[in-house]
Amino acid sequence: MSVSITKDCIACFACKEVCPQKAISSGQSAFSVIAHRCNECSDNPNGPQCAHICPVETAIVDNKGQALNPLGSLTGLPQDLNVIALSN
Amino acid sequence: MTLQHLRQSQTKQPVSAEAQAALVAKHPCFSKEGHRYARMHLPVAPACNIQCNYCNRKFDCSNETRPGVVSKLLSPAMAARRFEKVKQHVPETQVVGIAGPGDPLANPKATLASLKAISKIDEDVHLCVSTNGLALVDQLDALLAAGVKHLTITINCIDADIGQKIYPWVYFNQQRLRGRKAAQTLIDRQLLGLEAAIKAGMLVKVNTVLIPGINDFHIDSLAKELGRFGAFIHNIMPLISDPAHGTYFGLMGQREPSKRELDLARQSAGQSMAQMTHCQQCRADAVGKLGQDIDLAAIEQDNAVADSTLRVAVATSSNQLIDQHFGHATQFLSYLVSAESIEQQRSIDWQQYCSGSDQCADDKQQDLNQLSQFNTVLCSRIGHTPLQELSDLGVEVNTKYALREIKEALLEIQQSLINQVKPAKRTVCNAGECS
Structure with a gap:
């Protein structure tokens, strides 16, 4: 049972600051989750802390690969604008 | 008013x-x-x-x-x-x-x-x-x-x-x-x-x-x-x-x-x-x-030549080889490496990071700040938690010299220091990413 971090991560360290299990490993530009430490914050009624503070949509996924912050859920941007931003 | x-x-x-x-x-x-x-x-x-x-x-x-x-x-x-x-x-x-x-x-x-x-x-x-x-x-x-x-x-x-x-x-x-x-x-x-x-x-x-x-x-x-x-x-x-x-x-x-x-x-x-x-x-x-x-970039390049000294900490039990696990070290030998010389400094007394058993507790909270004065730590092995903390403090940990002679390792570090004096290139951003 562990969340994981995708390539959308911007290496901002926010998850590492709040992870109660010290399960976040930080590299130069890519972060990852140390799977055996992560318990998906199952003891916390608020749920995974990394997902609560992560500023980037789709950067944190559960063990089925589902984004805990799906596209559009954080920025509130309409999807077509998001696409323009990416191709800009 | x-x-x-x-x-x-x-x-x-x-x-x-x-x-x-x-x-x-x-x-x-x-x-x-x-x-x-x-x-x-x-x-x-x-x-x-x-x-x-x-x-x-x-x-x-x-x-x-x-x-x-x-x-x-x-x-x-x-x-x-x-x-x-x-x-x-x-x-x-x-x-x-x-x-x-x-x-x-x-x-x-x-x-x-x-x-x-x-x-x-x-x-x-x-x-x-x-x-x-x-x-x-x-x-x-x-x-x-x-x-x-x-x-x-x-x-x-x-x-x-x-x-x-x-x-x-x-x-x-x-x-x-x-x-x-x-x-x-x-x-x-x-x-x-x-x-x-x-x-x-x-x-x-x-x-x-x-x-x-x-x-x-x-x-x-x-x-x-x-x-x-x-x-x-x-x-x-x-x-x-x-x-x-x-x-x-x-x-x-x-x-x-x-x-x-x-x-x-x-x-x-x-x-x-x-x-x-x-x-x-x-x-x-x-x-x-x-x-x-x-x-x-100019300042840091300029200084790269002038202050090209490295502070190196070594975990050793024999005082000859780099043969100590980071977590078991009770002292670190300290060296100042420059292109011209390798000087041994006063060694650092250290409270053992790991209590001795092979399985280190993950929630170790020992303060590693004392090591932040070093650029590099040489040891035989190191656990993930102290490795991360040291890298957060800007200290590089090197285990590639494990079980080799301290002197030999320091000479190699000195050599790479001499080779390294080329200035770092500044990265140019992709035109697409910014206006």
Whole structure:
């Protein structure tokens, strides 16, 4: 049972600051989750802390690969604008 | 009217007038006259606990100059080294601030460690922190203990209906809050922090981003409230909303205020709060005098030759081989390696990091700060937790010399030091990524 971090991560360290299990490993530009430490914050009624503070949509996924912050859920941007931003 | 208000706010300041004048005079971000002095921002605080609609953390490019953006993150140890170098080149550097690229108080460990490291090097330097205020009440005592006397809080409104158009979410008490509740929480915490910081004797500047149609009509009441609290100066800054930056406001076509709108807002807020008008909206890694930023790459390259010495710590039990696990070491041999020489320094007595069993507890909390003076630690093996912590402190750990002779390893390090004196290339950003 562990969340994981995708390539959308911007290496901002926010998850590492709040992870109660010290399960976040930080590299130069890519972060990852140390799977055996992560318990998906199952003891916390608020749920995974990394997902609560992560500023980037789709950067944190559960063990089925589902984004805990799906596209559009954080920025509130309409999807077509998001696409323009990416191709800009 | 203005004077009367200013006097009123000054009587609320627990700091004496002279002490305040001294605090202001050398700080370029608190007084125009401070221009003769230089400031540097240390980019040590990447994490943020809120999202603002005028900020996009994804982009980083050296051609972009705006707050929240930074080229390279520094560890506290690297920040201290950068300060020493900059101080050599620009002795008038009187102010060291931490402004991001996230929120300094969402990164309390890195922020406080950096502040302490800087005041160790130069106790006269003015330390300053710029925050969104969410965690200010929690961190105020620690900031005061570290010697921070200048504080900037960004407060864009005191009305949650306005706030929810500016802040899509706020991370507070282990939850991501949204909407009105998020804005109200942030505003409450900002005002609590503002009051507590002023009471504690800090000089507090308030930054406000002027956003046409969103908070422009509200600036007056905001400034009145800030005056009542006794904030020292108010800095109204124009929104930057170039769509190329990919911010919510930028992509949604929110326009920037005109020069005239900015002047009017400052004029009317000036009725209740002293206004700052010379803000340059610096990046979180700016160095030098306002408006004359220094090319850091040049300084760091220039110094690469001059101070090419490495401090190396070695974990050994035989005093011959690099044969000690980091967690089992009770002392570290210390060496100063330069192109010309390898000198042994006084060794460091060390409290064993791991209690002895093969399975190290994951929640080890020993302070590794004592090792931050080293560039490199050589050992036979090391656990993941101390490895991460050391890398966060800017200390490289090297296990590739495991079970080899210390002398041999130091000679190889010296050789790579000699080869390395080529200057680092500056990376050029992709044209597509920034305007």
